[in-house]
Amino acid sequence: MDKELIQQIRDKARNLLKEGTVEGVIGYERASDDLTSRPLFAYSPSDTERLIFDETCAHNLVKYLLDKKGKKIAVVVKPCDSRAINLLLNEGQIERDNVFIIGVGCPGMVETNWNHKSETLQAKCRTCQLFKPVVYDFLAGGEIERQAEEETYSDITEEEAKSVATRREFWLEQFGRCIRCYACRQVCPGCYCPVCFAERLDPLWVGIRIAPEENDMWQTIRSFHLAGRCIGCNECERVCPVDIPLSLLNRKLEKDVKELFAFQAGLDPEEAPPFATFKKEEVMEFEK
């Protein structure tokens, strides 16, 4: 643990609460296993003594801003998480003036489970090229210098090379394990529809069966709703209790959107995701 970094986060959080700049600070504290971490909502200056930051702080706390609309809130964000702030700003879900962003440089997060911490960096961290948040009001600890592998999408191109039948078999098997707990949706900063299609009765998009075909429908629409909007925090895959490799789907769509529209979500708050914009000159083939 970087004690100096943690002290900076605590000092900033305490001052923000003392001065009344914000009503609450969302950060991290030690979990009940005394090893990993969990989200902390600090509302009084004394709560800030519990704030920590280390390589287990994987949660993307930006999701919680959606629960605190209209309130002035400070939030601790890693570089990848910060892209979610831009996404939500662009989509009009949060107001910049209401959010105080405590950015942190990120050394990369390791794989964790309750009471288990590995030495291995999460896959997304190995190729992450962001060393500081894309948007912040205060940067704790400064920018971190580290080496990152290039994102080559090699696993995706490998999948793409397989036949449709092979891929279909693979995904039906993966989705066969899905228990429709919706943790992937609940943790996702880009999933905030007031009524999710999965719960809509009229029209009925997908039924309640926890079975391969309906799970397939759920997962397909879920990932398509995130096409060009997924900011790559990979929280969905991390929280999946049955280990479905959702990053394969999300990154396939990320790769396609990058190739087709030269766009990556959350890097610029002014630029809307491709599927949220329409330009007159974008005449589709069949209209010619």
Add this chain to the structure above:
Amino acid sequence: MNLFASKDDVIRWLGELLKEHVVIAPVRVQEQTTFQPISQVEDVVFDFNNTALSPKGWFLPPTETLFSVQRDDGKVELVPTKVERDAVIFGLHPCDARGIALMDSPFLQEPSDALYRERRSRTALIGLACRQAQPECFCTSMGSAPDDPSNVDILLTEGEDGYIVQAVTEKGKALLPKGLAEYKGKVPAPPKLEAVPTKEVVSAMRELFNDPYWEQVADRCLHCNICAYVCPTCYCFDMRDYADKGKVERVRSWESCQSPGFSLTAGGYDPRTTKGERLRQRFCHKLLYFPEQFQDVACVGCGRCVRDCPVNIDIREVISNLKQVTEAKSGS
């Protein structure tokens, strides 16, 4: 009287059982261990920590058709789902067995749930005592123990070079293989577990129903259904009628009180709109409503929700906090 079976004896026995029964046992799927009907004994895992999902799914499957509707010559008939074969669940830990015993209360109380009753009466439980506990385990605080034989038909305990076999019920005795020798040695001691302060938890729940505590814990809750779906005692479900090309069936699937819309009523009223109200419901059902209705707290201390909650809402910590908040309120 305890008997002794070598591992080979157990494997042979499972092979015999497999001829006449559906055998549900822990198997390895990818990185996880989970209960599944097996097709060959070689797949059974004997040494495992608590499985990804509990074996409750055999009695209350994630999804099942309760009945289908058949129309013939203007006649309409409701055809209930049939349970085809007798079953054996092999290798369930005492906490999971207690989970099934707790589910019996709501499902077998009249009017009982026909499918649940049928599966339950036609399934034998062969338990496996836990030789080691995980840090998230707390079964001894929840009315069970790592070597608790009370909710299984047969309990196996791993000893040196094999298993000590204890037939608990008549149903269990009838399933035992012939020719097992008597075991006169000592049964290994179960692992010790840390205690959770469950004393007076029901009255604390009642007292703290309106306490701001719930909104505080719920701040970090994602309201996913992981805790409910991995829980051996959560049994809420949703039902829907499916109609497709003249075929109609009533389907039941797992559902959880954390879902948006779970408590939404016709007309649009939702009695539980805040995060705190929704999270509180889970704990109220387990620690207040269930014991008020059926005596026991609806938690078996398997620790799955502790292990799997993405934001570490730890029921042991909640129970300890309830005690602290009650004490602080009464000034003691």
